[in-house]
Amino acid sequence: MVMDAPKTIEFPVIETRALTMRYGDRLIQKNLNFKVNQGDIFVIMGGSGCGKSTLLKHLIGLNSPAEGDIVYNGESYISADEQSRQQMRQRWGITFQSGALFSDMTLAENVALPLRHAGAHRSEIRDIVHYKLSLVGLGGYEDYFPSQISGGMCKRAGLARAIALDPEILFFDEPSAGLDPLSARRLDDLILHLRDSIGTTVVIVTHELASMFAIASNGIFLDAVTKTALDHGDPNWLKEHSREAIVRSFLARGETEGSQL
Amino acid sequence: MDTDFLIDFSDLNAPVVYLAGAWVTGKQLPEVRIIQEAICTCINTVFLVPGDNFEWDSRLLAFILAAERLCQEHQKKLDISAFPESVQQLYDLAKAVPPNISSPEESHNHWTFLKSFWVGAIETLGFIGEMCIAVGRLFAGRSHMRAVDLLFCLNQAGPKALGILSLLSVLVGMILAYLGMIQLSQFGAEVYVANLVALGMVREMGSLMTAVIMAGRTGAAWASELGAMQVNEEVDALKTMGIRPMDFLVMPRLLAMAIAMPLLSAYSFILGMIGGGVMTTGMEMTLRMYLHQLLQSFSPGDVLAGCFKGFIFGLLIVLAGCQSGMNCRGSSAAVGEATTRAVVQAIVYFVIADAALNLMFYKLGI
């Protein structure tokens, strides 16, 4: 893939308009309005079960919203036809909470799959695969099967697969859960690096306050009780200045009692 | 030490319940209902107080929480301030987050069974439609299927099943021959055993046995494989890469079955006839007679009809297996269910399809 020069920012990369999410009749979150700009590291915060993973699934088009719209670079995903959806999706990289590696393929084949699907050349695939695996610290594990490596390694391999195509937007569900502190730190560095070098926009669901403060530049706080967003903004700023006490205490917890939310 | 309790009604407006003895797991504890009376008489608060020789563990807290629920039902309060600090802390912790009041989704429809049957039927039709579209894409050359996967599935659906298929086909052939021999010898018509074996295997038993074996072996394996992929979010990962799961996962299996089943059925016919031959020559017929009669007893049309049945059964195995696998939601328990459903559904499909095909062949005079 050839890198384009950074585009002039006309539209936010992602924008939701009055997004309402349901499972059947059950309301999960309503009336979400937020924008994610080019180069943002956008974090989705909130207590357990408030609908963070659900929001992510909506953003990547796995679930469709009950009401409202999701707009990518000014183009509505909801009203787009299958072909333009496909094109939008090819610019995304997604890592799942569990890694979601294909268990009957080696790590190399896993990472190669999106490349092959995008029509990359056989000879370059091998080199790219090696490079991406090295980026996540898994160089030399090409021929291992997912069942032969640890959970944290699966997660990193999932990341390697997600960044195989140099995505414009990276979606993460709980990237650092299950990683040791050092790997978690490395992951944060990697994310920052991807943002700085190729301008990737990153959307993260995370519970790790430390990494939230270290990398996030913007975010949204979902609440399970009112079933809507309580506040938006940079977590570092929200921690001191949020108008909602719940948000402040959620974020302050990290300093007083360790991140145990 | 025994568990005991005592209710002090000396102040009718504020009854005090003394919990004495060991309130621990494993003892016969009184039920919460014992404080019902206290709740009914009090004005607004029931006092729970530790009595003599008081001992406690989680069981006590379980009791207190239950008592509290009972109090709430009667719009009364429960006071436990006389208990040790640690009990109160645990109690506060348990009460910190109000319990969820909504219940897991369950339809309260009296026609649940019919409705789920209806929904299932619609979903199956939808799945068939998607499969047809995917086949169309395949022939248009725009499918995401990988040749490697097809070979892999072919291997699963073919060579690996040969052993058990051979065994069962030979046995079925022998059984047919044995039954026929016993009955037909009463009329001195032993020679027609060959007809019975040939037609029985080719028109009915061969493809049906093959299908049942393949449904239990390969169909079930595929259902659990796809189910596990679904649960493990692998299918979601595929979708987000822009790869259609229908093409990538279902098509290789469909093609593999469509190729393997007619061949396996034909193989089963032959082995069944061999089995029949072994049985009859072991009884009172020569091999020559058997072969002579056998070759006269069926036409190429019969073989084609039998193989066509096998082909249809193969499609049904894939339909049942892949659909229940792809519809798997949630947990590892769902994978087990999907596997069961794949086999049961496939067998129901076989019976229906077999009847329909026989009727069709009859009307067409094949």
Ligand SMILES: Nc1ncnc2c1ncn2[C@@H]1O[C@H](COP(=O)(O)OP(=O)(O)OP(=O)(O)O)[C@@H](O)[C@H]1O
């Ligand atoms: N497939 C589903 N069908 C029905 N309800 C669901 C489904 N998935 C999740 N839910 C419900 O939606 C709510 C939000 O779930 P979600 O997984 O989005 O939470 P979360 O914020 O990601 O939580 P966590 O931080 O624990 O991962 C939960 O209450 C859950 O019960």
Ligand SMILES: [Mg+2]
């Ligand atoms: Mg989640």
